[in-house]
Amino acid sequence: MSEDHAGRMGAIHRELHSHLPPEPALRVKALESLLVEKGLLDPRTVDAWIEVYTEEIGPKRGAEVVARAWSDPAFKARLLEDAPSAIAELGFQGWASGHLNVVENTPAIHNLVVCTLCSCYPHALLGIPPNWYKTAAYRARAVRDPRGVIAEFGEVVPDEVEVRVWDSTAELRYLVMPARPPGTEGWDVARLAALVTRNAMIGTARDLAPRVGGR
Amino acid sequence: MSGPEAALLPREPAAGTPVFAEPWHAEVLAVAFALTRDGIFSAGEWADALGAEIARATAAGTPDTETGYYGAALKALESLVSAKLPTTGAALAERIEAWRCAYLNTPHGQPVTLAAAALPMAHHDHHHD
Numbered sequence: 234m235s236e237d238h239a240g241r242m243g244a245i246h247r248e249l250h251s252h253l254p255p256e257p258a259l260r261v262k263a264l265e266s267l268l269v270e271k272g273l274l275d276p277r278t279v280d281a282w283i284e285v286y287t288e289e290i291g292p293k294r295g296a297e298v299v300a301r302a303w304s305d306p307a308f309k310a311r312l313l314e315d316a317p318s319a320i321a322e323l324g325f326q327g328w329a330s331g332h333l334n335v336v337e338n339t340p341a342i343h344n345l346v347v348c349t350l351c352s353c354y355p356h357a358l359l360g361i362p363p364n365w366y367k368t369a370a371y372r373a374r375a376v377r378d379p380r381g382v383i384a385e386f387g388e389v390v391p392d393e394v395e396v397r398v399w400d401s402t403a404e405l406r407y408l409v410m411p412a413r414p415p416g417t418e419g420w421d422v423a424r425l426a427a428l429v430t431r432n433a434m435i436g437t438a439r440d441l442a443p444r445v446g447g448r
Numbered sequence: 449m450s451g452p453e454a455a456l457l458p459r460e461p462a463a464g465t466p467v468f469a470e471p472w473h474a475e476v477l478a479v480a481f482a483l484t485r486d487g488i489f490s491a492g493e494w495a496d497a498l499g500a501e502i503a504r505a506t507a508a509g510t511p512d513t514e515t516g517y518y519g520a521a522l523k524a525l526e527s528l529v530s531a532k533l534p535t536t537g538a539a540l541a542e543r544i545e546a547w548r549c550a551y552l553n554t555p556h557g558q559p560v561t562l563a564a565a566a567l568p569m570a571h572h573d574h575h576h577d
Contacts, residue, residue: 252551252552252554252556253548253551253552254472254551255470255472257472257518257519257522258470258471258472258475259544259547259548259551260522260526260540260544261472261475261476261479261522262472262475262547263540263543263544263546263547264479264525264526264529264536264540264543265475265479266543266547266562267536267539267540267543268479268483268529268533268536271533271535271536273483273486273488273533273536274479274482274483275482278478278481278482278485279475279478279479279482282477282478282481282482283468283474283475283478286467286474286477286478287466287467287468287474291467348495350495350496350498350499350502351495351498351499351502352498352517353495360467361467361468361477364513364514364517367514367517368512368513368517369502369506369512370512402492402495403490403491403492403494403495403496404491404492
């Protein structure tokens with residue numbers, strides 16, 4: 234075999250390898266194709282789910298829920314009493330929205346949500362959890378040292394404020410309702426919703442006061 | 449802050465970061481969602497299987513990263529499907545090889561179908577780099 238020929242074969246070899254999906258992708262594809270053939274999985278469900286969670290949901294729905302609660306005391310009361318029914322009013326049912334509890338931050342209480350087992354999360358309201366939510370570091374330390382974890386996110390919970398940690402499960406998930414920041418009197422729901430961050434609804438952020446220049 | 453604490457950073461993804469780093473990450477969760485919704489397994493069974501795989505990965509020293517998480521999610525999905533749908537579970541290994549052959553047999557840029565898996569594998573006996 235000439236050197237030239239060996240070079241060409243090497244190029245073909247690399248081309249084949251660049252084309253072959255990574256092993257886990259092949260495994261998912263195998264699983265999906267078998268389930269579809271057996272009529273146990275509709276590929277349109279998979280495509281629709283990916284589109285919705287990639288493009289649409291994010292934490293926007295959760296932010297709207299919080300902003301509405303800030304603006305409408307009757308809605309807020311219903312939300313704290315029976316979150317699944319209240320979010321159904323907004324049409325926000327979806328994956329894991331059936332068993333949801335909304336916990337309210339007050340001047341005396343700060344709430345922090347974790348899933349110590351895996352990554353249970355109110356997907357229908359917040360989308361896909363951030364990577365840090367799924368790490369062993371967060372899952373362990375949120376319970377052991379919640380103030381320390383919150384501090385790492387650049388937030389300070391004053392000593393006199395009680396920190397409550399909620400461990401999510403498949404049967405019961407949590408959304409934190411942060412406090413409405415001062416200086417937002419008269420704001421409409423859309424403007425308020427823009428202040429509400431994903432981290433605030435998990436509890437790793439507390440202060441949502443609008444910054445100079447907006448954010 | 450040092451050691452494991454650093455794993456919590458960065459706090460927020462940079463603007464424009466895709467929700468899913470790899471298409472298969474999204475596919476794993478989408479299939480788990482569909483099978484949960486259709487009652488093949490319950491949300492509780494999914495959480496238990498995922499929790500068990502994450503614990504196993506942690507015990508094995510798998511890095512505490514997104515790739516590690518989705519690898520555990522894939523294993524949880526495979527094990528639940530194998531438990532609930534044994535015929536499908538038993539066919540998995542062969543089907544993975546069939547897709548591998550199909551990709552290797554299909555020229556780049558053309559749609560990959562399982563039919564291509566049946567072709568002789570021209571480049572199957574090479575050494576891996």
